Amino acid sequence: MEALLKHMVDITRQRDHSLLDSSVVSALHELVGAEQVRVHELFRFRDETFIRPRVWIRDGKVATAEDNAAGENSGEPVSKLPVLVECIRERAASAVEVDAAGRHTLWLPVWLNDKVNTCLQVTASGPFPGETLHMIEGILSVYRNFQNILDYSERDSLTGLLNRKTFDEKFSRMLSSAQPESPQDQPERRHSPNGQIGHWLAVVDIDHFKRVNDQFGHLYGDEVLILVANLLRSSFRAQDRVFRFGGEEFVVLLRATCLDDARKIFERFRRNVEQHVFPQVGRVTVSVGFASISNESPVVILGHADQALYYAKATGRNRVCFYDELVQRGELRSEVSNDTVEFF
Structure with missing residues (x-):
């Protein structure tokens, strides 16, 4: 409980998108014990939706696209991730994908103003227990609220830039x-x-x-x-x-x-x-x-x-x-x- 409160305080004190992403990635990685946590951005290009990582965990530390300028990533079509596509189409809060090695990946679209521009990816070695999913939902709710606040103050209302x-x-x-x-x-x-x-x-x-x-x-x-x-x-x-x-x-x-x-x-x-x-x-x-x-x-x-x-x-x-x-x-x-x- 003390660790959860510490991370919630860290998340709610951020006034910058990049720092907010880093805080939620750090919280999920530590509290869930996940192998990998990523924050992705979704964007449209030539009538197709693409996805690319914005913040992630590397060697146990938080890494960002902004701070790792050498790591160019123009994104990949979201159609290559059918579980996520179906999750967004059904407007579901989350979806779980299991790979051949038994790793479980939890996809968490972040809905803002009836659109998904951000998505969280949490990967663990096995299934997510019920109380862990409940905690993740709570963290996601706080993250989504603060995303909304920051978007209102930092982004152009027409273009989203x-x-x-x-x-x-x-x-x-x-x-x-x-x-x-x-x-x-x-x-x-x-x-x-x-x-x-x-x-x-x-x-x-x-x-x-x-x-x-x-x-x-x-x-x-x-x-x-x-x-x-x-x-x-x-x-x-x-x-x-x-x-x-x-x-x-x-x-x-x-x-x-x-x-x-x-x-x-x-x-x-x-x-x-x-x-x-x-x-x-x-x-x-x-x-x-x-x-x-x-x-x-x-x-x-x-x-x-x-x-x-x-x-x-x-x-x-x-x-x-x-x-x-x-x-x-x-x-x-x-x-x-x-x-x-x-x-x-």
């Missing part, structure tokens, strides 16, 4: 994980080989979105925003972060990859949007401007990505532009007036 209010905290966390550099090293880093690992910030804008609203109405405009948000989820990794900044503008924080791969990832997303058939509207494109994340201020880094985006939109739209390359080619010129402001 993180909102602008949460950007500063997530960006600060990424900055703290970036390799510190001295100011005199920055020019060298900007001209560094494309294979050097770094973090990147991109600003995404839907091309001619006002025309969509004017021609088809705001209802279809909202549907375009939702579908673009789904394409953003499927095009980036679990450890990356995607935000809706308002209107038709989105921001992506891309973690731990080299410049060539970052460009390929942003281009892949651009193509995914270009090739997607939007109901009634037809073809929609996006422009992307991105910049490297350094020890400069967040305002400056966001400004760099914005400038690259404006250049992309001014030179034809439906393209990806990298700030540093534009400056090197003389397409953009920056004049630093002080430590926090740049004029272009």
Whole structure:
């Protein structure tokens, strides 16, 4: 009972989705004695639902997709998990799957606003006793309530993406994980080989979105925003972060990859949007401007990505532009007036 109370206190004090996931995984692993506990996210891509792990237990410790940037996981179709599919279809609270070795896996969909975006997976060496299932149900109820509270405060109500209010905290966390550099090293880093690992910030804008609203109405405009948000989820990794900044503008924080791969990832997303058939509207494109994340201020880094985006939109739209390359080619010129402001 004391251990249960300790974990419940830990779960209910969290004010961050990642920390909340970590707390519930830790609680279930210790209290249930499970071999494996995972929190998965579910998302839609091209009319199919995919699943990928968000937080899990590794070597007895909690690991997250955000903290393990090297472990890219684009997810797998949920159709490969028929027990979970049937559980969701029947709107059941849980389902048990037994493998050939006798291991029991408990699937626990988390229903919020009549949707399942999160699912818990608990695997044990044998059957789950009745009182253990009762305890798991209680923990799940608390977890679901706090998910709902955090979603209300952290997520955009239309697209389900993180909102602008949460950007500063997530960006600060990424900055703290970036390799510190001295100011005199920055020019060298900007001209560094494309294979050097770094973090990147991109600003995404839907091309001619006002025309969509004017021609088809705001209802279809909202549907375009939702579908673009789904394409953003499927095009980036679990450890990356995607935000809706308002209107038709989105921001992506891309973690731990080299410049060539970052460009390929942003281009892949651009193509995914270009090739997607939007109901009634037809073809929609996006422009992307991105910049490297350094020890400069967040305002400056966001400004760099914005400038690259404006250049992309001014030179034809439906393209990806990298700030540093534009400056090197003389397409953009920056004049630093002080430590926090740049004029272009």
